[in-house]
Amino acid sequence: MKRVFALALGVLTAIGGFVDIGDLVTNALVGSRFGLSLAWVVLVGVVGICVFAEMSGRVVAMSGRPTFDIVRERLGPRVGLLNLFGSMAVTLLTYIAEIGGVALAFELATGVWEYFWVPFVAILVWVVLWRAKFDLIENVFGVLGLALVVFAVALWQLSPDWGQLWHTASTAAKPTSEAWPSYWYYAIALFGAAMTPYEVFFFSSGGVEESWSEKSLPTVRANVFVGFPLGGLLSVSIAAVAAVVLLPVGIQVDTLGQVAMPVAVALGKVGLSIALLGFFAATFGAACETGLSLGYSIGQYFGWQWGKFVRPKEAARFHLVLLLSTILAAAVLLTTVDPILVTEFSVVFSAIALPLTYLPILMVANDRQFMRTHANGRVANTLGSIYLVIILVASLAALPLMVWTKMGTT
Amino acid sequence: MSTPASRRPELDALHQLLDRQILDNDGLMVGKVDDVELEEREDGRLVVTAFLTGPGALGPRLAGAWGSITVRTWSRLSGRAPEDCTRIGYGAVSSINTAIHLGVSRSSVAVDGFETWVRTRLIAALPGAGKDPS
Numbered sequence: 001m002k003r004v005f006a007l008a009l010g011v012l013t014a015i016g017g018f019v020d021i022g023d024l025v026t027n028a029l030v031g032s033r034f035g036l037s038l039a040w041v042v043l044v045g046v047v048g049i050c051v052f053a054e055m056s057g058r059v060v061a062m063s064g065r066p067t068f069d070i071v072r073e074r075l076g077p078r079v080g081l082l083n084l085f086g087s088m089a090v091t092l093l094t095y096i097a098e099i100g101g102v103a104l105a106f107e108l109a110t111g112v113w114e115y116f117w118v119p120f121v122a123i124l125v126w127v128v129l130w131r132a133k134f135d136l137i138e139n140v141f142g143v144l145g146l147a148l149v150v151f152a153v154a155l156w157q158l159s160p161d162w163g164q165l166w167h168t169a170s171t172a173a174k175p176t177s178e179a180w181p182s183y184w185y186y187a188i189a190l191f192g193a194a195m196t197p198y199e200v201f202f203f204s205s206g207g208v209e210e211s212w213s214e215k216s217l218p219t220v221r222a223n224v225f226v227g228f229p230l231g232g233l234l235s236v237s238i239a240a241v242a243a244v245v246l247l248p249v250g251i252q253v254d255t256l257g258q259v260a261m262p263v264a265v266a267l268g269k270v271g272l273s274i275a276l277l278g279f280f281a282a283t284f285g286a287a288c289e290t291g292l293s294l295g296y297s298i299g300q301y302f303g304w305q306w307g308k309f310v311r312p313k314e315a316a317r318f319h320l321v322l323l324l325s326t327i328l329a330a331a332v333l334l335t336t337v338d339p340i341l342v343t344e345f346s347v348v349f350s351a352i353a354l355p356l357t358y359l360p361i362l363m364v365a366n367d368r369q370f371m372r373t374h375a376n377g378r379v380a381n382t383l384g385s386i387y388l389v390i391i392l393v394a395s396l397a398a399l400p401l402m403v404w405t406k407m408g409t410t
Numbered sequence: 411m412s413t414p415a416s417r418r419p420e421l422d423a424l425h426q427l428l429d430r431q432i433l434d435n436d437g438l439m440v441g442k443v444d445d446v447e448l449e450e451r452e453d454g455r456l457v458v459t460a461f462l463t464g465p466g467a468l469g470p471r472l473a474g475a476w477g478s479i480t481v482r483t484w485s486r487l488s489g490r491a492p493e494d495c496t497r498i499g500y501g502a503v504s505s506i507n508t509a510i511h512l513g514v515s516r517s518s519v520a521v522d523g524f525e526t527w528v529r530t531r532l533i534a535a536l537p538g539a540g541k542d543p544s
Contacts, residue, residue, distance in 0.1 A: 063508035065431065072442065073429045077471045080429070131538055303431055303442035303463070304525065305516075313539040314438065316529035370508055 013142025014227020020286030021101035022193035031242030036169035045194025046232035060207035068300030100339025101283035122330035141285025147278035154266035192351030466495030
């Protein structure tokens, strides 16, 4: 019974934890402009994150070594350091976006200006990172994030023309008013949002926090292979309600309020409140995960003691990184930069940084000395290699497309 | 306790040691193998005599401007000569697998200059710093 409970809890937190500010904003924006014609990208992204999260989970269960340990060991100190700069820059950008997202959720709930909430949210995030137990952070926000199921309920309540939705999704039929470069730009943004590198840093470091071993592999796989696809389904329903409600009236999402608007249309105030709870849980949980990931990656590069499994004073440098990044994130937001704009940058730069994370994982998952009997099989290697090609193409195309389409505005 | 010379890793095993995580006897993280110290035996074989760790050892491997800045900054802040980087004798090693495990505690190898500084100046002063996570 205890095992079943642990398994169910893991799957639930994986569903709730899958969605963050990047998924919320990008899916709603894409739904409101392209309908479901880009839903296939979410599918591709979810399969990709499943392949590599399972791989990194297997590596950490078999070797005890999380992702950035592997990056340093496989790529050496010089390339590893460049990788650290790139990965941390993208994760910091995501951290800023998540904290901004929490502030936006508070603004929607209270009507009080978002920037008023920023210092308060930053302090709250830091206190949680400083004091809360690791599994508490993971479970509470993951389970509360399930409130986002309200988007699926809203879709059902709106009783859309299912045949037409399926048609646009299955034929990738782009609205004629949109141009192809923007279509591909948002394809890359969605892909970056689904495969954000911090997810793998956090997932694999969590394996050390929770001391996974070979015995944990079935649980790890259940979380990944059941939880992430269901999380992906939540992402698609966010896009679908936007496609049903916002696309026909020509509203293009550029605020968090507009992301929730279709739920309010379908389910009224109650639905809206649940959606706001989901926004808060998803962004707050992801803020904790990205914040921790910053400390994890730098600690793992330099070999410092890191993690929530020791007393804070035994991992002083790790906690210094958490403290400084939180202050920096709040400072950036207080320049009154728009968190939605930061989010759009963070998902595209995530796409650019993807090869940095995923190549070393694929390399080490094939190392029999590390992996003993659990090295990559043929399926994992075939999928891993195919995805590495997709990741490389997306990474190289991201910046040119961003410039060409002026961030998708043309 | 020192390991017999015959059992010490040879140079061809070097790539397996460099950049690997070092853990102490409680499983706490000590640092990385940023470099190794080698000694030539009478029969011409090179054996590893110590692991070098910390910015003083990492800097030279980064090469270029980054490397020299790293070493100079570390040397200035720690008040040690640039070539006097932290050394963990091979005798302290108890086993090697996906990490290097030491048979001694983290405090006895004295690698934690910056960690100690951050702890005493800042982290230890915050409420709950010594609270056991479990």
